[in-house]
Amino acid sequence: MQRLIDFITNSRVWRSFFRHGWPDNPLDRSLVMTTNVFFHLHPVKVSRKSLSAKYSLGLGLISAIVFGVLSITGLLLMFYYAPTVERAYGYITILQTQVPFGQLLRNMHRWGAHLMVISVVLHMARVFYTGAYKPPREFNWVVGVVLLILTLGASFTGYLLPWDQLAYWAITVGTSVAGYEPLMGAAIKSILLGGPEVGQEALTRFYALHVMLIPGAILLITSLHMWRVRKDGGLAAQDAEESEESGAKSEE
Amino acid sequence: MTDTNTKPESFSKDSTKTYSLVELVKAPTTMVDHGPDDTIFSFPVVALLELLLTLGVVALLLLMSLFVNAPLEEIANPNTTTDPAKAPWYFMGLQEMLEHGHPTLMAVLMPTLMVLFVIAIPYIDNSRTGSGVWFTSKRGKRITLYTAVYILVVMPLYIYLDTTFPLREMLRGQLPDFLLQAIIPALIMGAIVILPLMVLWRTQPTAREVVMTLFTVLFFSAIVFTLAGFLFRGPGFELYWPWNMPGDYSPWDNL
Numbered sequence: 488m489q490r491l492i493d494f495i496t497n498s499r500v501w502r503s504f505f506r507h508g509w510p511d512n513p514l515d516r517s518l519v520m521t522t523n524v525f526f527h528l529h530p531v532k533v534s535r536k537s538l539s540a541k542y543s544l545g546l547g548l549i550s551a552i553v554f555g556v557l558s559i560t561g562l563l564l565m566f567y568y569a570p571t572v573e574r575a576y577g578y579i580t581i582l583q584t585q586v587p588f589g590q591l592l593r594n595m596h597r598w599g600a601h602l603m604v605i606s607v608v609l610h611m612a613r614v615f616y617t618g619a620y621k622p623p624r625e626f627n628w629v630v631g632v633v634l635l636i637l638t639l640g641a642s643f644t645g646y647l648l649p650w651d652q653l654a655y656w657a658i659t660v661g662t663s664v665a666g667y668e669p670l671m672g673a674a675i676k677s678i679l680l681g682g683p684e685v686g687q688e689a690l691t692r693f694y695a696l697h698v699m700l701i702p703g704a705i706l707l708i709t710s711l712h713m714w715r716v717r718k719d720g721g722l723a724a725q726d727a728e729e730s731e732e733s734g735a736k737s738e739e
Numbered sequence: 740m741t742d743t744n745t746k747p748e749s750f751s752k753d754s755t756k757t758y759s760l761v762e763l764v765k766a767p768t769t770m771v772d773h774g775p776d777d778t779i780f781s782f783p784v785v786a787l788l789e790l791l792l793t794l795g796v797v798a799l800l801l802l803m804s805l806f807v808n809a810p811l812e813e814i815a816n817p818n819t820t821t822d823p824a825k826a827p828w829y830f831m832g833l834q835e836m837l838e839h840g841h842p843t844l845m846a847v848l849m850p851t852l853m854v855l856f857v858i859a860i861p862y863i864d865n866s867r868t869g870s871g872v873w874f875t876s877k878r879g880k881r882i883t884l885y886t887a888v889y890i891l892v893v894m895p896l897y898i899y900l901d902t903t904f905p906l907r908e909m910l911r912g913q914l915p916d917f918l919l920q921a922i923i924p925a926l927i928m929g930a931i932v933i934l935p936l937m938v939l940w941r942t943q944p945t946a947r948e949v950v951m952t953l954f955t956v957l958f959f960s961a962i963v964f965t966l967a968g969f970l971f972r973g974p975g976f977e978l979y980w981p982w983n984m985p986g987d988y989s990p991w992d993n994l
Contacts, residue, residue, distance in 0.1 A: 516780045532778035533785055542873075545792055552796045576814040583811065594804030601994065602800065604829050615860070615954055616883065618947065621870040625861035632858050639829060646827050653993065655815035656824040664826070664833055667842035684817065723871035 528713055530721065537722035542617065546610035550638075551709065553603040558702060560596040568648070570694035572687045575650035600642045607638045619723035627715040634712060637705050644697035647690060658693075659685050810992055822974045825993050831968030832961050838976065839901050840924030841917075849928070853957055860954065864946040875947055882944075886935050886952050890959040893931055898967050902978050932956055969993070 495501055507518035520531045536542065567582045567589065569575060582589035611631060614620055620628035647658045662685070666676045681688025716722070779785075812821075826834050836845040869875030874883055901907075907919045935952050944952075970990050973979040981990055 510782055513780070516782050519782045529781040529785055531781060533781050535777045535779055536871075538779075538785065538788065542871075548789065548792055549796055552793050553800075555793075556797060556800060572815075579811060590808060591801075591804050594807065594809045595800050597809035597994075598803050598807070599800055601828075611857075612958055615958075616951075617871060617873050618869045618875055619871060620861040621867055622861070622865055624870075625865070628861045629858055632854070636854075642829065643827060649811060650815045652812040652815055652819075652821050653810060655817070656821045657826050657993075660824050660834065661826040661830055664830070664837070664842075664846045667846045669843055669847070672847075685815075686817075726867075726871040 528717065530717065534721065534725040536724040539724065542724045543722060544609070544613055546606050546613050550603055550606045550610055551713075553599050553606060554705065554709070557596060557599045557603060560592055560599065561698065561702070563592055564596055565698060570648065570690050572650065572690060575648065575690065579649045579651075596645075600645060603638055604642055607635050611635060617723060621723070624715075624719045624723065627712060627719060630708060630712050630715060634705065634708055637701055637708065641697065641701040641705065644693040644701060647685070647693045648697065650690065655685060658689070662689075810994060823972055823976045823988075825968070825972070828965065828969045828994065831972075832964035833968075835898070835964045835968030835972070839898070840907075841920035844921045844925055856953065856957065860950055864950040866945065866947060869947055874951070879948060879951055882939065882948055882951055883955050886955040887959050889935055890956055891963065894960050894963040895967065897927070897931065898963070899978065 496505075506522040508515045510516045510519040517531045520526050520529060564582070567586055568578045579593070582593060584590075586592075614628065614631065643658075643661060646661075647654045662676055662679055665679065666672045668675065677683070679689070679692065680686075681692050720726075825831060833846060833850065836849065839845060869879070874880040907923065910919055932953070935956065936949065939948060939952055967978075970981040971978050972990070973984045973988055974986060979985065984990065
């Protein structure tokens with residue numbers, strides 16, 4: 488058995504996949520990071536403080552995880568959907584009544600979408616109240632604001648797709664707000680809707696935005712966001728020691 | 740490797756070693772007063788924590804999805820308006836604001852100001868102190884708490900009073916519309932925001948404390964307005980208690 492394992496792990500094929508040994512020693516635990524794509528996300532060693540759940544509440548990671556769940560469930564939902572006024576609603580009822588686990592799939596996508604809006608907003612509040620936007624992390628805060636807006640956009644464009652009364656009137660109300668903008672309001676509204684009111688053109692546009700443009704942008708910008716976290720020195724929790732001390736001094 | 744008796748690798752301030760000044764550099768690279776970092780290997784602990792969190796989140800979503808179904812009403816019909824017609828819940832704050840003033844003020848100017856403020860936060864407060872500490876200091880915690888309580892009292896009161904005694908409607912025709920719908924609401928909102936700042940101002944606050952007050956005002960106002968619009972608005976967009984809605988309307992059906 489041991490010889491078989493050795494044979495496999497020493498083979499050229501295996502070694503072309505994994506450029507490190509079993510990670511039970513410091514060297515291989517370093518290599519497992521530096522020789523992997525995950526090195527873009529984590530350094531070899533991380534500060535114990537930045538892992539504290541009390542500090543970060545895990546909200547950024549939760550947002551990313553929910554985005555992953557939404558991508559997978561969303562992709563599966565696309566198999567039972569057509570963005571046309573005549574067929575969209577019918578597809579949803581078929582999905583809910585005839586497709587195995589169809590209702591469950593739709594539920595997960597729906598509640599996941601709400602959860603992502605909540606976790607992203609709370610993540611922003613966490614970053615603010617822990618002062619984690621301070622230099623050198625200013626730009627990443629701005630990137631985060633962009634991601635928040637994109638998250639709202641993703642949820643809003645998805646809201647129309649079931650094409651029921653709830654969807655129709657929510658989008659009608661939502662887009663009419665854009666129309667109040669005096670200079671470009673009318674233009675923004677007609678670009679979004681492709682016409683004077685919510686109809687086939689709006690559905691087509693919202694679908695394209697929802698399944699491709701916005702998630703693609705979120706994926707790209709989240710990559711930037713995470714890479715930037717690493718480049719700016721990891722979570723701000725590591726800087727805490729100094730500030731606590733200086734804070735204590737100023738309190739005296 | 741000179742003296743191994745002292746704590747290893749602690750770069751103490753008053754060590755006997757002498758240094759010569761070579762160059763002055765403005766950068767946070769010095770290790771003075773820093774002990775060795777308290778770090779652990781990312782693999783496998785961090786990887787496992789992340790896996791666990793993923794499993795937890797997915798399990799939670801799955802569990803909720805097993806018991807609560809996503810809403811689906813009748814097929815869209817442009818000819819029958821639903822009552823009330825509400826935007827998705829996260830835009831209900833905006834829709835609620837529209838009830839209290841001119842659309843250009845409430846739906847355009849204020850949201851634009853809010854987004855610009857949020858983006859500008861790190862450029863207004865660019866000190867490094869307090870980074871990575873919840874609320875920066877005890878004082879910061881107090882400021883946040885008092886501001887939050889203040890907003891949670893004042894904003895619901897404002898929404899209630901402005902809806903039941905709509906000064907803007909009562910004085911319609913007697914004063915110019917622009918004054919009633921835009922200037923007066925803007926002044927009231929401005930006063931609500933400025934008041935905690937004025938209290939704070941007397942204690943010589945840091946930029947961080949000013950920003951913290953403003954963000955707390957914004958964050959908790961957003962929560963109040965969103966909840967008011969989402970939970971407390973019923974048919975005709977009138978104010979009701981969420982558990983006492985007329986007819987068979989339930990705000991939760993709008994999720």
